[in-house]
Amino acid sequence: MTRVIVLNGGSSSGKSGIARCLQAVLPDPWLTVGVDVLVEAMPAAMRASDAGIEFAADGGVSVGPRFRTLQFAWMIGVAAMARAGARVIIDDVFLGGASSQRDWHEALDGLDVLWVGVRCEPEVAVGRELARGDRIGGMAASQAELVHEGVRYDVEVDTTRTEALECARTIAARVGPGSAVRQERNADSPEPTS
Amino acid sequence: MTRVIVLNGGSSSGKSGIARCLQAVLPDPWLTVGVDVLVEAMPAAMRASDAGIEFAADGGVSVGPRFRTLQFAWMIGVAAMARAGARVIIDDVFLGGASSQRDWHEALDGLDVLWVGVRCEPEVAVGRELARGDRIGGMAASQAELVHEGVRYDVEVDTTRTEALECARTIAARVGPGSAVRQERNADSPEPTS
Amino acid sequence: MTRVIVLNGGSSSGKSGIARCLQAVLPDPWLTVGVDVLVEAMPAAMRASDAGIEFAADGGVSVGPRFRTLQFAWMIGVAAMARAGARVIIDDVFLGGASSQRDWHEALDGLDVLWVGVRCEPEVAVGRELARGDRIGGMAASQAELVHEGVRYDVEVDTTRTEALECARTIAARVGPGSAVRQERNADSPEPTS
Amino acid sequence: MTRVIVLNGGSSSGKSGIARCLQAVLPDPWLTVGVDVLVEAMPAAMRASDAGIEFAADGGVSVGPRFRTLQFAWMIGVAAMARAGARVIIDDVFLGGASSQRDWHEALDGLDVLWVGVRCEPEVAVGRELARGDRIGGMAASQAELVHEGVRYDVEVDTTRTEALECARTIAARVGPGSAVRQERNADSPEPTS
Numbered sequence: 001m002t003r004v005i006v007l008n009g010g011s012s013s014g015k016s017g018i019a020r021c022l023q024a025v026l027p028d029p030w031l032t033v034g035v036d037v038l039v040e041a042m043p044a045a046m047r048a049s050d051a052g053i054e055f056a057a058d059g060g061v062s063v064g065p066r067f068r069t070l071q072f073a074w075m076i077g078v079a080a081m082a083r084a085g086a087r088v089i090i091d092d093v094f095l096g097g098a099s100s101q102r103d104w105h106e107a108l109d110g111l112d113v114l115w116v117g118v119r120c121e122p123e124v125a126v127g128r129e130l131a132r133g134d135r136i137g138g139m140a141a142s143q144a145e146l147v148h149e150g151v152r153y154d155v156e157v158d159t160t161r162t163e164a165l166e167c168a169r170t171i172a173a174r175v176g177p178g179s180a181v182r183q184e185r186n187a188d189s190p191e192p193t194s
Numbered sequence: 195m196t197r198v199i200v201l202n203g204g205s206s207s208g209k210s211g212i213a214r215c216l217q218a219v220l221p222d223p224w225l226t227v228g229v230d231v232l233v234e235a236m237p238a239a240m241r242a243s244d245a246g247i248e249f250a251a252d253g254g255v256s257v258g259p260r261f262r263t264l265q266f267a268w269m270i271g272v273a274a275m276a277r278a279g280a281r282v283i284i285d286d287v288f289l290g291g292a293s294s295q296r297d298w299h300e301a302l303d304g305l306d307v308l309w310v311g312v313r314c315e316p317e318v319a320v321g322r323e324l325a326r327g328d329r330i331g332g333m334a335a336s337q338a339e340l341v342h343e344g345v346r347y348d349v350e351v352d353t354t355r356t357e358a359l360e361c362a363r364t365i366a367a368r369v370g371p372g373s374a375v376r377q378e379r380n381a382d383s384p385e386p387t388s
Numbered sequence: 389m390t391r392v393i394v395l396n397g398g399s400s401s402g403k404s405g406i407a408r409c410l411q412a413v414l415p416d417p418w419l420t421v422g423v424d425v426l427v428e429a430m431p432a433a434m435r436a437s438d439a440g441i442e443f444a445a446d447g448g449v450s451v452g453p454r455f456r457t458l459q460f461a462w463m464i465g466v467a468a469m470a471r472a473g474a475r476v477i478i479d480d481v482f483l484g485g486a487s488s489q490r491d492w493h494e495a496l497d498g499l500d501v502l503w504v505g506v507r508c509e510p511e512v513a514v515g516r517e518l519a520r521g522d523r524i525g526g527m528a529a530s531q532a533e534l535v536h537e538g539v540r541y542d543v544e545v546d547t548t549r550t551e552a553l554e555c556a557r558t559i560a561a562r563v564g565p566g567s568a569v570r571q572e573r574n575a576d577s578p579e580p581t582s
Numbered sequence: 583m584t585r586v587i588v589l590n591g592g593s594s595s596g597k598s599g600i601a602r603c604l605q606a607v608l609p610d611p612w613l614t615v616g617v618d619v620l621v622e623a624m625p626a627a628m629r630a631s632d633a634g635i636e637f638a639a640d641g642g643v644s645v646g647p648r649f650r651t652l653q654f655a656w657m658i659g660v661a662a663m664a665r666a667g668a669r670v671i672i673d674d675v676f677l678g679g680a681s682s683q684r685d686w687h688e689a690l691d692g693l694d695v696l697w698v699g700v701r702c703e704p705e706v707a708v709g710r711e712l713a714r715g716d717r718i719g720g721m722a723a724s725q726a727e728l729v730h731e732g733v734r735y736d737v738e739v740d741t742t743r744t745e746a747l748e749c750a751r752t753i754a755a756r757v758g759p760g761s762a763v764r765q766e767r768n769a770d771s772p773e774p775t776s
Contacts, residue, residue: 017519023237024518029246029260031235031268041225043217044715052223066223073280074225081271086264127553130412131405133626161549165515211713218712238521321747324606325599327432355743359709411625417634417648419623419656429613431605440611454611458668462613465663474655 002176003082003111005030006090006104008151009118010143011059012129014159014167015091018118021168022089026175031081034091038074042067059138061095075107082111093143098150116171117148117156124160196370197276197305199224200284200298202345203312204337205253206323208353208361209285212312215362216283220369225275228285232268236261253332255289269301276305287337292344310365311342311350318354390564391470391499393418394478394492396539397506398531399447400517402547402555403479406506409556410477414563419469422479426462430455447526449483463495470499481531486538504559505536505544512548584696584758585664587612588672588686590733591700592725593641594711596741596749597673600700603750604671608757613663616673620656624649641720643677657689664693675725680732698753699730699738706742 005022007015019032039053046052051066063071082088094100101115120128125140155174157167199216201209213226233247240246245260257265276282288294295309314322319334349368351361393410395403407420427441434440439454451459470476482488489503508516513528543562545555587604589597601614621635628634633646645653664670676682683697702710707722737756739749 014519017516017521020238020521021515021519024239029237029240029264031232031264033235037231037235038225041227041231043223044214045218046223070223070225070280073275073278076278077271077273077275077280079271080274081267084267084270086267086271124551127409127551128405131402131409131552133405133408163512163515164519208713211710211715214715215709215713318745321603321745322599325596325603325746327599327602357706357709358713408626412627417625417628417652419620419652421623425619425623426613429615429619431611432602433606434611458611458613461663461666461668464666465659465661465668467659468662469655469659472655472658474652474659 001112002087002114002174004079004088004090004108004113005116005171005175006092006108006113007116007118008092008094008101008147008153009120010125010145010147011093011135011139012125012132013118013120013140013144014128014164015118017164018157018159018167018171019089019091021165022171025165025168025172026087028087030087030089032089032091033078033081035071035093036091038071042070046070055136055139057136057138059136059140059142061093061139061143063095072103072107075104079107079109079111082108094147094151095143097147100147101151112176114155114171114174114176115151115153117151117153118167119148119156119158119160120144121158121160195306196281196308196368198273198282198284198302198307199310199365199369200286200302200307201310201312202286202288202295202341202347203314204319204339204341205287205329205333206319206326207312207314207334207338208322208358209312211358212351212353212361212365213283213285215359216365219359219362219366220281222281224281224283226283226285227272227275229265229287230285232265236264240264249330249333251330251332253330253334253336255287255333255337257289266297266301269298273301273303273305276302288341288345289337291341294341295345306370308349308365308368308370309345309347311345311347312361313342313350313352313354314338315352315354389500390475390502390562392467392476392478392496392501393504393559393563394480394496394501395504395506396480396482396489396535396541397508398481398513398533398535399523399527400513400520401506401508401528401532402516402552403506405552406545406547406555406559407477407479409553410559413553413556413560414475416475418475418477420477420479421466421469423459423481424479426459430458434458443524443527445524445526447524447528447530449481449527449531451483460491460495463492467495467497467499470496482535482539483531485535488535489539500564502543502559502562502564503539503541505539505541506555507536507544507546507548508532509546509548583694584669584756585693586661586670586672586690586695587698587753587757588674588690588695589698589700590674590676590683590729590735591702592707592727592729593675593717593721594707594714595700595702595722595726596710596746597700599746600739600741600749600753601671601673603747604753607747607750607754608669610669612669612671614671614673615660615663617653617675618673620653624652628652637718637721639718639720641718641722641724643675643721643725645677654685654689657686661689661691661693664690676729676733677725679729682729683733694758696737696753696756696758697733697735699733699735700749701730701738701740701742702726703740703742 009015051064053063053067122144129140203209245258247257247261316338323334397403439452441451441455510532517528591597633648635645635649704726711722
């Protein structure tokens with residue numbers, strides 16, 4: 001039974017919208033956690049330092065050792081939430097491509113995970129970044145391909161011409177069978193250790 | 195050495211401001227996690243249902259079984275973040291008073307925790323709630339005393355006449371000795387298992 | 389020469405994204421004003437009263453006499469901004485259809501206005517409302533057709549299958565000829581009285 | 583009868599909180615408009631250019647000719663809203679001190695204006711800027727004294743040791759006599775031309 005859905009895609013590819021639609025269409029309550037919220041949870045000083053995270057004027061993002069230390073602890077914590085009974089949607093940007101996936105693999109060890117690639121043609125993502133108006137220009141372009149390099153998925157969706165809700169339905173159809181049924185039976189009682 | 199700071203106080207008592215000041219004055223990078231962000235992470239449908247969380251028109255807040263299930267898993271996850279090496283500030287509202295503290299006690303078992311009570315005279319909190327303009331009226335009044343019932347603290351601060359930064363300095367002075375020193379020595383290397 | 393662009397469309401039809409893209413593609417600096425910001429500018433108490441604005445649980449929106457008084461004064465003020473030399477994009481929802489357009493017509497008297505209809509198929513708008521997660525469910529559905537009843541446009545765009553940036557380019561192509569040229573010549577000097 | 587309240591003070595001095603409290607305590611509905619919202623209404627590209635507005639890393643703010651052109655038109659528009667019957671609270675930062683006041687004086691010509699100075703000791707404003715976490719560090723310090731230079735007020739409030747709600751009550755007591763009474767009599771009917 002699927003306990004974790006990992007959405008990976010570049011900035012402005014539409015992951016957050018898909019996550020909200022997934023929460024609406026899936027029968028169980030799912031928590032959404034994401035790297036954007038993690039960055040917000042860090043000290044303001046981490047958002048502009050070599051040791052933390054840097055957003056370059058051209059949209060490039062680089063992270064330093066202190067960022068990675070907190071990020072790693074956060075990943076362990078997210079996995080622990082899932083093991084403690086929460087269904088979790090992870091909204092992430094694999095800046096390290098396959099190596100980011102390995103890190104999550106390790107953290108999520110033993111959990112039933114659905115890996116989802118969220119693609120969007122770069123020129124469309126760039127336009128949506130402009131339309132949102134709250135992102136540093138250039139992130140969409142620089143991340144569009146990068147984050148998928150060497151990553152393996154159970155499902156891929158493409159938001160270029162498909163709405164978030166339809167993408168969410170495609171993903172929901174791949175969420176482990178029986179989840180709704182199990183939910184009815186065991187609502188709010190401790191989860192079996194699977 | 196202190197790994198976790200728990201800030202407990204009613205709505206509009208000033209916890210989030212203190213948390214941001216703590217992140218600025220403490221020498222190590224600390225993550226801030228809070229119940230507000232947890233509520234945002236839940237499905238929208240959970241925010242208005244018997245099984246989820248309900249915000250009454252008079253400012254009362256009640257949570258149902260599904261909310262508690264996710265909240266419990268979240269607490270376990272936050273504790274796991276701290277055990278994996280993150281220093282964590284928890285910004286919470288103990289709607290259950292002493293019983294909320296017991297739940298955190300259990301989740302944070304084995305970690306060095308600093309328990310902080312954030313007080314604010316109800317009439318002042320009510321005025322600040324009005325000035326913020328983004329909260330349901332009445333939460334400040336109904337939570338001001340309630341959340342402290344039977345709770346034991348290492349430090350208490352009162353924001354009625356003391357600025358957030360000064361409160362943060364008072365709290366920071368109680369954060370486990372040696373943390374700054376240790377930080378200089380071990381920056382970005384794995385934490386000793388204490 | 390076009391001084392005002394009026395974007396009319398239902399909730400979640402994509403007006404704000406188009407407005408931001410217009411600001412990026414048009415050579416002059418344009419101000420965007422919108423009914424959402426107007427509602428934010430009103431007293432909190434106006435957001436839930438018979439005399440102010442009411443958002444029903446089913447997505448219906450109704451406005452009372454006090455709301456209309458402020459709204460009317462706001463329209464006069466927006467027109468005055470345009471007459472004083474600002475190029476203005478108005479992001480509105482014509483809850484009254486043709487009658488809302490008449491009100492704007494009157495306020496904007498003597499100004500060169502480009503009227504733009506922003507359409508989106510209701511089922512798509514409903515999905516986007518869900519994906520945004522910050523709107524009351526049902527507004528998209530109830531407003532999708534209503535706001536266009538009896539309204540006459542210079543241009544119409546449909547965001548159902550067209551990106552905001554492309555819609556913005558279509559609109560920009562209709563903005564009065566010579567605006568860019570004039571801008572180069574007269575940059576930051578007083579506008580001719582047309 | 584007072585139609586316009588101008589609140590002038592440095593960043594993080596507490597103007598917005600006072601404005602929201604004023605909206606709550608004054609018997610009539612007042613619109614709040616502010617320079618923060620004006621900046622948001624401008625094209626994103628204006629927020630980082632010589633011709634627009636620049637926020638230096640040290641908290642300094644400078645505005646160029648294109649910014650001033652839009653700002654001037656906005657001031658004319660705000661005055662027109664007040665003349666058309668809206669009661670308006672203006673939340674501004676007089677970067678030019680007395681000269682900013684002269685500009686508003688001219689725009690608001692003929693309207694009954696209450697000029698309010700909002701002061702806060704610089705070190706306290708700096709702490710609150712840190713606690714808010716959403717402002718560029720240094721703005722509070724650099725603006726605290728600057729914005730009041732040569733400006734004349736009808737009322738001054740100091741948020742250093744006085745809550746926003748209490749400041750709002752002090753200001754409300756100076757709002758033109760009879761306003762509440764007049765409001766009851768004329769509610770929602772056209773304003774007399776004074």
